[in-house]
Amino acid sequence: MxxxxxxxxxxxxxxxxxxxxxxxxxxxxxxxxxxxxxxxxxxxxxxxxxxxxxxxxxxxxxxxxxxxxxxxxxxxxxxxxxxxxxxxxxxxxxxxxxxxxxxxxxxxxxxxxxxxxxxxxxxxxxxxxxxxxxxxxxxxxxxxxxxxxxxxxxxxxxxxxxxxxxxxxxxxxxxxxxxxxxxxxxxxxxxxxxxxxxxxxxxxxxxxxxxxxxxxxxxxxxxxxxxxxxxxxxxxxxxxxxxxxxxxxxxxxxFNYNAPPTDTAFDEFLTQKAAARAELSAGFKDRNGFFLGFVGRAVEQKFGLLVETLDGQSVLERILDIPGVNVAVVTTGLPEYESFLRHVSSRPNCTATLAFDRERARSISLGSDVVLMPTLFEPCGIIQMESMSCATPPLVRWTGGLVDAVIPHTESSGTGFGFAGDTRVEVLENLINSVVDAKRVFDEEPERFHTIQRNGYDTPFEWxxxxxxxxxxxxxxxxxx
CATH class of the missing domain: 3.40.50.2000 (Glycogen Phosphorylase B;)
Incomplete structure (x- = not known):
């Protein structure tokens, strides 16, 4: 044809x-x-x-x-x-x-x-x-x-x-x-x-x-x-x-992979992740905390839920209030969102690179423990595929292509974490709670977290x-x- x-x-x-x-x-x-x-x-x-x-x-x-x-x-x-x-x-x-x-x-x-x-x-x-x-x-x-x-x-x-x-x-x-x-x-x-x-x-x-x-x-x-x-x-x-x-x-x-997943490649990625995590942690006061990364555009679709307020405080600030959580952001976009990030990045557990920096984005995808995707809607998405190929579980809103690409961590074949909700308050509260849950698995169930990493790394998204x-x-x- x-x-x-x-x-x-x-x-x-x-x-x-x-x-x-x-x-x-x-x-x-x-x-x-x-x-x-x-x-x-x-x-x-x-x-x-x-x-x-x-x-x-x-x-x-x-x-x-x-x-x-x-x-x-x-x-x-x-x-x-x-x-x-x-x-x-x-x-x-x-x-x-x-x-x-x-x-x-x-x-x-x-x-x-x-x-x-x-x-x-x-x-x-x-x-x-x-x-x-x-x-x-x-x-x-x-x-x-x-x-x-x-x-x-x-x-x-x-x-x-x-x-x-x-x-x-x-x-x-x-x-x-x-x-x-x-x-x-x-x-x-x-x-x-x-x-x-x-x-x-x-x-x-x-x-x-x-x-x-x-x-x-x-x-x-x-x-x-x-x-x-x-x-x-x-x-x-x-x-x-x-x-x-x-x-x-x-x-x-x-998704175009650099190389097909293998046991050797996965072990190499874990070594690279450890090095990237050490580099990422250098910008934080608590270098042994839980690292949450955000890579994407600062626009309503990708970032809007993080600036929504709940009980008088933004969702991102609520996340930053969780003990032991560090957030690293690389983004560029709407001036009001960039201004918001300048404000919250004054905290010792938050960094924000407000420019398109491919190398920094890669280091966050590789060095973070979890990559955050709190999107309003997502026709397909590519960040979740990139992060999973780096053995970094994504934390997504269960919408659009993210439902198809990411398996809930509660399943044996789980590849990431997620949240949903039927009302505004439910969505925002469940977003915050999903971060708490991901951190708990990372801290208290390291073998299970390792399995989630490997499951995601082995998930094919072949053209x-x-x-x-x-x-x-x-x-x-x-x-x-």
Missing amino acids: EVLYLTAECKPFWKAGGVGDVAGELPPALAKQDVDIEIVTPWYGQVQFSDYAVEFNNQSESIELISQPEVDGVPVTFVKNAHYFEGEYGTPYVHSPDIPFKDDILRFSFFSEACLHLIKKKPDIVHINDWVLGYLFGRMEMEKLKQKRVLTVHNVGYQGIISRDVNDGWSIQAIDQDDRIGPLFADPRPEWNSVNALRLGLELSDHVNTVSTTYAKEMCLPENPGAFFEGGKGLDETAARLAGEGLLTGITKG SASAEQYVSEVYEPALRA
Whole structure:
């Protein structure tokens, strides 16, 4: 089968988040499953190219195609355009201060139009990622193109929503005004008077998948902010319909390991962990305490629960009040969260590196006793995979892909610790209690803690297994649709 894989970001060229990781790692794994796959992504730099023109927004726009022979066996074609992908637009996503997503919606509706040129030449399947190419499926429907359509949802919270008032005069207005397709483009909240690119992509897909099984189930449920539950963010009814028709699948993404786990490698990791722990402890007054690490972005999704208050004190401060607990953080993100961390890191049992420091992040993942992931929602997550590969058990909120990746420590095959809750207070209290529980196991049951480390280290998250699922559970059903 021939697959055209379209994405706004792709490592090693440019990566803003998890989409870039998947785009750079899944296609090579699919190629090994005998899928004839090609990646298409915008070019945010300079290189040699060929060119053609596309009519867009009532004017002709130059398109320049940049081909690299292959990346890990997969050919890559770059779409180059100075107007939409260079200068201030020379990055996958840009900030629109006046109207959220306005610039990116225009840029990626243009990218969708440009990709029609390639789709008409081939393939069997067009595979898009998230909202940014939802317009493409609308244009394919208008052009009556017969290729099958697959959409991977990495984060249902980003939907490419924009008011029809702002949309006035844009080329995507043609989709909105189409009697047959327009209703599928409308945001499901009529009071918003908006169009929704992700909904359009979902409605016109032959098959949809998310990056974990549990996230696919959660996407079918309404959000519940009172319990920190994101659900489908307004698209739950669409997702539930797809699931009911057998058109929604969850597939946990893989993880690129430096080396396969072996007894020797595990013993070596324990030696490395001891050295990393000794280095990490040098920044703390109590060098023999329980070390809890946080590696990730200081944004609401990843960090918000730690700044929530309970009985007049933040959750992180409550954790720091637990005797013998040390917390090491490496992060960058929202100014208010960074300011909060500057305040709490004045404590002798807390350090905070407020910059992207890969070496420091690695030392925390390796040197900590447990890595903390108190996320509001998690489509899949990669920190838990990284920490487990370092023989460091994660402590997660039981949500999304974390449910699929981490086994509770209370089971014989347990790989980590976790918490949940049906109300705001329950979630926050259970987060604090889970830290107490993890510390207790570390202090009082060292053999059991060692088993949890080894179980996590031995847990495979191979791209080869994910690729097999994409072929059998997504591509083949799409071709039969």
